[in-house]
Amino acid sequence: MLDLRRFPSVGASLQAAIDRWPDEVCLIEADRERENHRLTYRQFEGLALPLASALQEMGMPEAFRAAIIMTNQSKWLVSAYAVFYAGGILIPLDYKLTGREHVELLTHSRTRVLIIEYHLWRQLRQSEGFDRLALPLVLVTETPAGADLLGAQRWEECRRPEAPRFVARRRTDTACIVYSSGTGGRPKGCMMTHDNYLEQCRSLTALYPFWPGVRYLSILPTNHAIDFMVGFFGPFICGAAVVHLRTLRPEFVRDAFPRYQITYVSLVPMVLKNLERGLCTRFAGLPPFKRSLLGALTAMNRSLTRRRPWLGLSRLLLRDVHRAFGGKLRAIFVGGAFTEPSTLQFFYDLGIPVANGYGLTEAGTAVTLNDFRPFRADTVGRPLPGMEVRISDPDGEGIGEVLVRSKTVMAGYLDDAELTAETIVDGWVRTGDLGRLDAMGHLQLFGRKKNMIVTEGGKNIYPEDIENVFDSLAVKEFCVFARNYLWPQKGLGREELVLVLHPDAGKTVDAELLEEVRRRNRRLPDFKRIRSYLPWSSDFPRTASMKIKRPDLARLITEGAGEDGLRPLAD
Amino acid sequence: MKTLEQVIEEVLQLASRHCKVSREDLSADDDFFQKLGIDSLQALDLLTRLENHFHIELPDYEMQGVSDFRRLAERIQVRL
Numbered sequence A: 001m002l003d004l005r006r007f008p009s010v011g012a013s014l015q016a017a018i019d020r021w022p023d024e025v026c027l028i029e030a031d032r033e034r035e036n037h038r039l040t041y042r043q044f045e046g047l048a049l050p051l052a053s054a055l056q057e058m059g060m061p062e063a064f065r066a067a068i069i070m071t072n073q074s075k076w077l078v079s080a081y082a083v084f085y086a087g088g089i090l091i092p093l094d095y096k097l098t099g100r101e102h103v104e105l106l107t108h109s110r111t112r113v114l115i116i117e118y119h120l121w122r123q124l125r126q127s128e129g130f131d132r133l134a135l136p137l138v139l140v141t142e143t144p145a146g147a148d149l150l151g152a153q154r155w156e157e158c159r160r161p162e163a164p165r166f167v168a169r170r171r172t173d174t175a176c177i178v179y180s181s182g183t184g185g186r187p188k189g190c191m192m193t194h195d196n197y198l199e200q201c202r203s204l205t206a207l208y209p210f211w212p213g214v215r216y217l218s219i220l221p222t223n224h225a226i227d228f229m230v231g232f233f234g235p236f237i238c239g240a241a242v243v244h245l246r247t248l249r250p251e252f253v254r255d256a257f258p259r260y261q262i263t264y265v266s267l268v269p270m271v272l273k274n275l276e277r278g279l280c281t282r283f284a285g286l287p288p289f290k291r292s293l294l295g296a297l298t299a300m301n302r303s304l305t306r307r308r309p310w311l312g313l314s315r316l317l318l319r320d321v322h323r324a325f326g327g328k329l330r331a332i333f334v335g336g337a338f339t340e341p342s343t344l345q346f347f348y349d350l351g352i353p354v355a356n357g358y359g360l361t362e363a364g365t366a367v368t369l370n371d372f373r374p375f376r377a378d379t380v381g382r383p384l385p386g387m388e389v390r391i392s393d394p395d396g397e398g399i400g401e402v403l404v405r406s407k408t409v410m411a412g413y414l415d416d417a418e419l420t421a422e423t424i425v426d427g428w429v430r431t432g433d434l435g436r437l438d439a440m441g442h443l444q445l446f447g448r449k450k451n452m453i454v455t456e457g458g459k460n461i462y463p464e465d466i467e468n469v470f471d472s473l474a475v476k477e478f479c480v481f482a483r484n485y486l487w488p489q490k491g492l493g494r495e496e497l498v499l500v501l502h503p504d505a506g507k508t509v510d511a512e513l514l515e516e517v518r519r520r521n522r523r524l525p526d527f528k529r530i531r532s533y534l535p536w537s538s539d540f541p542r543t544a545s546m547k548i549k550r551p552d553l554a555r556l557i558t559e560g561a562g563e564d565g566l567r568p569l570a571d
Numbered sequence B: 001m002k003t004l005e006q007v008i009e010e011v012l013q014l015a016s017r018h019c020k021v022s023r024e025d026l027s028a029d030d031d032f033f034q035k036l037g038i039d040s041l042q043a044l045d046l047l048t049r050l051e052n053h054f055h056i057e058l059p060d061y062e063m064q065g066v067s068d069f070r071r072l073a074e075r076i077q078v079r080l
Helices: A010-020 A041-057 A074-085 A099-109 A118-125 A194-207 A225-236 A250-260 A269-284 A288-304 A311-317 A319-324 A341-349 A417-423 A463-470 A511-521 A550-560 B004-019 B032-036 B040-054 B069-077
Strands: A025-031 A034-040 A065-069 A089-092 A113-117 A137-141 A174-181 A188-193 A215-218 A241-245 A264-267 A331-334 A354-360 A364-369 A388-392 A400-405 A428-437 A443-448 A477-482 A497-502 A530-535
Touching (some): A010 A041, A010 A225, A065 A074, A074 A113, A089 A099, A099 A174, A099 A188, A113 A118, A174 A194, A194 A364, A215 A225, A225 A364, A250 A269, A250 A319, A264 A269, A269 A288, A269 A341, A288 A311, A311 A319, A388 A428, A417 A428, A463 A477, A463 A511, A477 A550, A497 A511, B004 B040, B004 B069, B040 B069
Parallel strands (some): A025 A241, A065 A089, A089 A174, A215 A264
Antiparallel strands (some): A354 A364, A428 A443, A477 A497
């Protein structure tokens, strides 16, 4: 792998990787059982540089901002390299957001160049607020033949043959603006520097190395921080290859492992759980003798790998299981949300280590990661090299807020000095997560103290962001909280949202009001729905500009009402 | 060539059978995630069944942002 200490920027290190491994395969894109294409590092460069050249010829200023809204595919990476090459700042946006949310983040980030798939472009064009966007250049991919481009250009045709000029960036310059959440009022655009990425990549690849021949299966979209790091930057600076699968259908995901001899893959807990269920069903369908044998071999493997993984032995003992995964799988990365220890143990017992970790965009993609020395299902691993983790104001059990200091900590939130100052105090990121460091240096998480929940799919949900669904509700005022923010729970995986209702004078929370709340609640996707409500009878504390003082209201609620005052909002 | 209304009807019938929800409770403009109570992985399973029924292929990435039966049926119809 490249020695990243020598490079000033992400773009410069990618350029060096291309020079170092020109004939190695870097990208394979597959759609179901078909292979769309396979690119070497030289061919990858051959696609990216004409695009970089076109961007420069169009007079994009240095440090122009370019957003990518794409599903999981190789053009994402080609576009990203072209942007870095031309000196731009990348804004990776989640393609699953609504058109209105995209408009909001494109406005907030002051994006000038948008690279987007056609069907998403069509959706964006129809979204409220689109007309106010200033987008001098929009490039679309996946455009059907003869389709109206709606003012955009075809990505495939945006290229100039002249060699582009490589625009040097410094380590302290912003490489990406990553939205850690935040639509509906206060977008949180984390300004990630080149130094952040270079240092994160160094620490991650020290623990989980890539090399030419390694194949990483990319299922998560590349806008996801984990995939950006281990499904793009990490493999590329080591000469490895990334396999993009353009479908998430379980049958094709399963087939991709043996077909492409996958070495690593990243999953969110929900997909990992689904994989576990699928395997359990298959095991349950085995004849009794084979099932008993599998149980015995699994127990033997568990015993023999108690201290550390022994991949060769596991592959021998549980040959059929490993063959189904292609026989080359070294680890599954999982993160972004809470993973049940039983799931981690299930895979480890089969000889498939699941590297669960802990990270947040603001502090680093991965702050801690399981190193399997030995395997621990009950922790999120030890801090990676270069990461300092400490517990603030620990209670009698050693549990307190997790603070992180590292070169991977973001420069700050875009255009929000106040929020930055609240989040990074004396160089330490206040994560809002409750944790404890044990005697072996492993971090154990116990819940969240901030007003936020994280879904199984790894999405951060801020209660403020979903309040607009309840706009003009027939009450005096209302407020949404994460339950754990009001009553911190020392437990994970039971996160939910609470609606506090203050009825108009002389009124109560009656059946009619509740029916209206339920009706509106059904408009939200399941993972964003309110689970319980709390009737409240006094005025909410507010600022001079009439915004609810959430921390003050939360304190009044926890002092004035017990958790048993909560009522379920069942349908 | 089937009309959009015919495709919608077949989609609703298949969804009703597959997710064990009464056909009468489903209408073209319903959000299928909410009405059928399914998550994104279960929706992919439903798509596979629709593909088999109509003998077409629906790329996952084109389904982004599609959450009601009518738009789903439109995407199917252009492929018939």
